[in-house]
Amino acid sequence: MNEDLQKNPNNNSDSLLSPFIRAQARSKIIDSKLKTFDNRFALFRLLSTIALLAIVVNYAQKSNSTTTLLLIILFLIFCLFTSWIHNIIQAKQKKWNAVALSYELSEARSQRDFDFITTQKSPWHDECIVVPKGHVYSSDLDIHTQLYLLLNTCSTKEGSQKLFSMLMEAGIQPEQTQIVIERSKNAQTLSRKTRLLRHFESLRLSESFLQKYFKLYEKKVEGENSELEEKKDSNSIVSISFRIFYAFVSICAWFIILIPAFNNFISTGNTEAFLQPIFLYTGFLLLGTLIFTPITQLATKVAQSSKTLQEIINTLNNNESIAESLQFTFLKKQAKAKIKSLNLLLDLVSLRGNPIFWVTLHIFLPFDALVCLILQLKIKNFSATLKVWENELYEFDVIASFARFASENPNSRFVTLSERKQASDQQIECTHLGHPLIATQKRICNTIKLHKSSPVVLLTGSNMAGKSTFLRTLGTNIVLANIGAPVFATKFIMPPFRLLCAIRIDDSLSEGTSYFYAEVKRLHFILNSLNNSYQNPGFFLIDEIFRGTNNKERYIGSWHIIHALFEKNSFGFISTHDLALTELDKNDSRLINMHFREHIEGLKLAFDYLIKEGPCPTTNALYIMKQHGLPVP
Incomplete structure (x- = not known):
């Protein structure tokens, strides 16, 4: 158990609550006591100052100038002393208020309550988000919208900017392995000092800190x-x-x-x-x-x-x-x-x-x-x-944010030095791999192992079975590993891949670009980026390839894209609903078929979200249409 979240030895209903909620409740009690004490001391300070001032004025009329001057100096010293004590009380009260909010945020982050997290983001958070146009994975993996929000607990604007820049560059130009190893090592060391991490985050949440920040930046040059x-x-x-x-x-x-x-x-x-x-x-x-x-x-x-x-x-x-x-x-x-x-x-x-x-x-x-x-x-x-x-x-x-992320997510872990040494462009292996943006109680983990002799996986499966989520799971963990942050896997052996995604592609009315044309441009970019001029191997994630065109042209286009990818220095997954493409592995062992599927429980569809070998043997589109009253057989 984290050092700042020791369990209450009393066996009562509180023990059923989250440790973050229990710690928050204790912090609020201290905050409330300090607030009461602050109000009482403020009243004492006011009354005592008035009384002493009356005494000074009274003696000044009767005493000599030396005594009057001495009384004035003593009065000023008393004002200084009480002001100093009052400032200490208020600082402690604000500190515990920030600590309580920090625990509340920890609970929200563990539950992936992004609505609440958004209300307590850093004042400079939005200013740091500058996504390059056409970024090849940020939108696909919810990097700038959710992952950055979940990771970023930096107490400086520059630290937040550095973290965002790392997330944007991690899958385009990965940092040197030694730098990432050192950062990961430091973050792992800090993750054991949860009191330091709690205190560090509370700095950012402190009312005094925010007042100073806005005062500093309210007049921009x-x-x-x-x-x-x-x-x-x-x-x-x-x-x-x-x-x-x-x-x-x-x-x-x-x-x-x-x-x-x-x-x-x-x-x-x-x-x-x-x-x-x-x-x-x-x-x-x-x-x-x-x-x-x-x-x-x-x-x-x-x-x-x-x-x-x-x-x-x-x-x-x-x-x-x-x-x-x-x-x-x-x-x-x-x-x-x-x-x-x-x-x-x-x-x-x-x-x-x-x-x-x-x-x-x-x-x-x-x-x-x-x-x-x-x-x-x-x-x-x-x-x-x-x-x-x-x-x-x-x-x-940045490393404090990684350390805090690790301490709040017990199922995450830092990639070990041994795993990084084993990593090569010949084989990848991930065990119990889960999506970082899904709460622990809802997260389903999968295991994959691929060899360079079969670098392309064709992923089929029913609607809502988990194909897109699995692709995002892979991509998000690659980004985390590339910057030295914790990953959600019990084993993670991957080299620092360059990441190329075609998962969330949007058309553009302003540019007169259709969905199909936008997808073609993205796939062209991916193929051009997977050439041998890059030091790092590539990892591609393509969701519903050529969904914007007819069956015949989708099959022909997909067939040629897949064969082009065979020749690249890369691994990757391509998902599709076109079951005809699953026949390609019969003539070429470089393609592997995997799938997600559903089953019927009563009259409802149920999903286990577990990846399985081979092409998907089931479909559910007609069943879903019928369940929603559409006139289908």
């Missing part, structure tokens, strides 16, 4: 050139030199204006003489907020990656062996110290958004000038390293 110029300007030597000069002047102003003003107020108690330098110093500070605005904007952009890296580091602090096995540079000891110091500065800069914090801190030091300048210099010093860490974060984001 009109063009890339202007963004580059702005970034270049903020990091230019002139800009940095000017900010260094302003920081020096700020320190001088603190000594020359603020400190003498406090001393004069304490010694004389003259309020009017105190206010004039205070207003002057405040105006000087407000000028600083404008000067350092580009730095705070840069800090906001850096913080998303830096804070996420810190969360990963914190969670893996007690798992040094896992951190070492992942081999990310941001998990090295020196890198962790740099990230921690950077986040400390980012936290200090974020205090600018709280007026009480901002005023109080500037009593003790020229906060903006020092912290913003140090932050800019720090980011500039290891900007290249930051870029490397960010790229590693995006890769971690």
